[in-house]
Structure formats: C-alpha cells, structure tokens
Amino acid sequence: MANAKTLPEFVFNAGFSDTDLLKYAKQGAIIPLEDYIDNYMPNLLKVFEQAPEYRTMCTDENGHIWALPWIEQLGYEKTAIQTVGYMSYINTAWLNFLGLEMPTTVDEFEAVLIAFRDNADAIKAEFGIDGSIIPMSCIMNDGDQDPCILINGFGEGIGDPDRGRHIAVNDDRQVVCTASQEGFKKGIAWLHELYAQGLIDPDAFTQEWSTYVAKGKSGRYGCCFSWDIANIATLEGWAPLPALTADVRNITPANGSYTSGFDRGRCVITAAAANPALICVWLDQMYDPFQSPQNNWGTYGEDDDFDIFVLGENADGEPMLQHAPLGDASPVEVREAESVNGPLAILDSYYGVYVTCPDDAQYRLDWIKDLYTPDMNSKYIFPNVFMNADDTKTISNLQADISTRINTAKSDWVMNGFTEIILRFSRNIWMPITPDKKGVSFPSFFRRGVRCANAGRPAHVIYFFIFNKSRGSK
DSSP states (O other): OOOGGGOOSEETTOOOOHHHHHHHHHHTSBOOOHHHHHHHOHHHHHHHHHOHHHHHHHBOTTSOBOSEEEEEOSSOGGGOGGGOOSEEEEEHHHHHHHTOOOOOBHHHHHHHHHHHHHTHHHHHHHHTOOSOOBSBOOOTTSGGGOOGGGGTTSTTSOOOOOTTTOEEEOTTSOEEEGGGSHHHHHHHHHHHHHHHTTOBOGGGGTOOHHHHHHHHHTTOBSEEEESOGGGTSOSTTEEEOOOOBSSSOOOOOOTTGGGOEEEEEEEEEBTTOSOHHHHHHHHHGGGSTTTHHHHHHOOSSOSSSOOSEEEEEOTTSOEEEEEOOOTTSOHHHHHHHHOOOSSEEEOGGGBTTTBOOOHHHHHHHHHIIIIIGGGOOOSOOOOOOOOOHHHHHHHHHHHHHHHHHHHHHHHHHHHHOOOTTTTHHHHSSEEEOOTTOTTOOOOHHHHHHHHHHHTTSOOOOOOOEEEOHHHHTO
C-alpha cells in the first residue's frame, strides 16, 4: 500500500484496522465507497437496510465508508455468540469418576481442582492417560485461551472481558480500566493461590497453541479455556463451566459483541482502480445470501478431502446449504482450510432459509443463552465505534503501552503474587472523563458514540479515558 505504482485495484482480504483505513484514506490510497454501495451494490444495500447498525459502524464522522465489511451474525445483544469468547470448560468425565458436582462458586471450583490433583494416579489409570494430570491449563493473555472469565465474580463483578484493551463500561456509564478495579486485584490474587498449589499448568505463561492443543487432545486437562472445547479436547465428557460466584455472580459480555461478528476493514478498493463501479458490482456478489456462507465457511461439491456443505432444500423446497458433519475434525482448522473469507454478510434471518446454523455455533449459542445470559447483569458494553484519526491515534499509542504493561504484570502476579509497590500502577493507570468533570471537553468520538446509539445500535453512552502518566509512571 505504500507504493502507488504497485497498488492492486482492490484488496479482497485487507482486514485493515481503523488506523490503517484512516491513514490510507488521508493518503488517497483508498477511495470512499458509499456512493458505489448505493448505486452498484444491491445485495450489500439490502443488508444495510435490514440491519442499519452495520452501515453506521462502517461510516466515519464525515459520512464516508472506506471499506466493505465482514458480518457474521450469530445471535444478538446478550445472546450473541461473541459475548463470551473465552469460555471455560470442565472435564465432566473426571467429575463423575470422582463423584463431584459441577462447581458454581470459586471455592467449589478450587476444591474440584484440588481433587483432580490429589487423585491424579487414579484418573490416569481409569482413563489410560499418558503424561501428568493438569488440573487447569490455559494460555495467559492469549485471547480466548485466557482464564479471566473465572474472576468475573470478584469485587464489583466487572472482570476483564476485553483482554486487548482491558476496558469495560460500568453501570454508571463510565469507561474504566479493568486492571485498576478491586475485583481484578482480588481475582488475580486468587489465581495466584491456585498456581501456588500446583493447580495451574506451569506452561500457561509460555506455551504455544500447538502445545496447548496437543496436551488437551491427550486427555490431560481437568479444566481449559477456548472458543470451542472441540478445538482442545472432545465434546464428549466436557461441559462449559457456569459463572462462578465469588463476591457476586456476573458475566460481563465482551466489548462490541452485541452486534455479533464484524470487521469494518475487510475489503478496500484503491485509487489504482480503473473502474471502481465494475469492481463493486463483482464484490457485491459476495454479499449474495447464498454466496456469503460459502465464502465464510467453505463450499460443496469439491474434489478434495472435505466439503463444508451439502446442497439440500429449505422448508419451501428452495436450495439451502446444509452444514456437513465435521466428525473428529477441528472446526476452526477445517474452515480455515476451506474458506476464502473476504467481504460478506450472514444475518440471523438467513438460517433455515439459505444456510443451516453450524452445529458448533448452535451449541455455543445454546450454552450462552442457557448458562451465561441469565448472569449477564451488566447494563452496558463498549460498542464498536469508528473514531476519527486523532482519537484513533491517541488510543493506539496509549493502548500499546498500557496493555503490554498490564499483561506482563498479570502474568507476574499470577506466578509470584502481589506486593504493595507493584499495585500502585494498578490503582492509577486510567481516569474516566465524566460529564461533571470540570475543564474537560469531550473528544469527538464521544459525540460519534451517541450518534451510533441513536442510529439504531444498542443505547450505550461512551466515555473517553486517558492515561495519567504523571501518576501511573511513579
């Protein structure tokens, strides 16, 4: 993208961040698409008409759309599949063997892990396991493999649902740093207690995905964390762990999750395009309701090892893509091998008409609805806001520093525990700006957040946060 002479006419799988989009827009490397969408992209336009919040999320403060989105709806608001990404799973085969009940509190959970540790020899003999028994494994600070869902019930019940930014919106509609909350400190201190008792995998801070999966597939885990347990172990003999009560019982939904899967910067058209309208006409076919599922997951009738779909019929006798059984294959690995991705849209209204809901998505949706949604007591989440260039740059600069510092400290605290000195940064990292704070003007993306809510998105009010360097660096 840096060399105008070698620019492609469009980038199908750009996956650009907001910073990238605004930078390339300012440089003139990519072109605005809103007029092309309105005039040459009827399929995408229909998506925007059915779900106007997605057009709002694609549009910058000047009314421009710089990229074509990827949209994957699976549920909505507190039932959306993305509300709980880092799901915790427990080995029910081990529970049953030891005569234990499903834990519902942190104390009960700790007791279960101790039972797994203390009965390791019996478990190995019963299930024919090679290698040592690991009561709980995870990959600290690694997205869905992080264990922080366990600490959601400590303190005020905010937890740490956004592992990238470590922010949440409290019930007073203030953006807070999760790592500076009392509940985070208490929860991490409890995780340290588990680690000190030999209940957490010592490799949790350094292991790669492949190692994590290999140990899981060999049957050595009593508890682990991921998007789907089928990626780590098997469905049989495992179940999601419910919300654990500590001081309170709560599950904080992931930020931006109420509108399900969304990538604002998936596909861009560059200034080198000789005929942008023609490109948009072709790209619009990716938004056809029958084509989008195939781009997203894979297709049918191919002469290869695996077909994602078989072609069937819906209740009206019209063609419908039906998900083929995955067998023992890892859902994520099969789909990564078969899909082309790019710009697409799958709305909830498509299921049962153009495509079936994937089995692994459906059981996740059922788990979230039955196990987690009833305990989602938080009023707000931080929504998916398209900030302007200045705000995006400010956030990007602060986030890189702060997130690295928090993640490093979190790992150290779980391994080595707290001292009062190292807690100082946790208390003084962030400062919310609220309407009654004197002498502070709201950044422009606060106003954009309100406009997003008024345009049909869930009614969240958004507050800016700043890094108090003069205090946090002491």
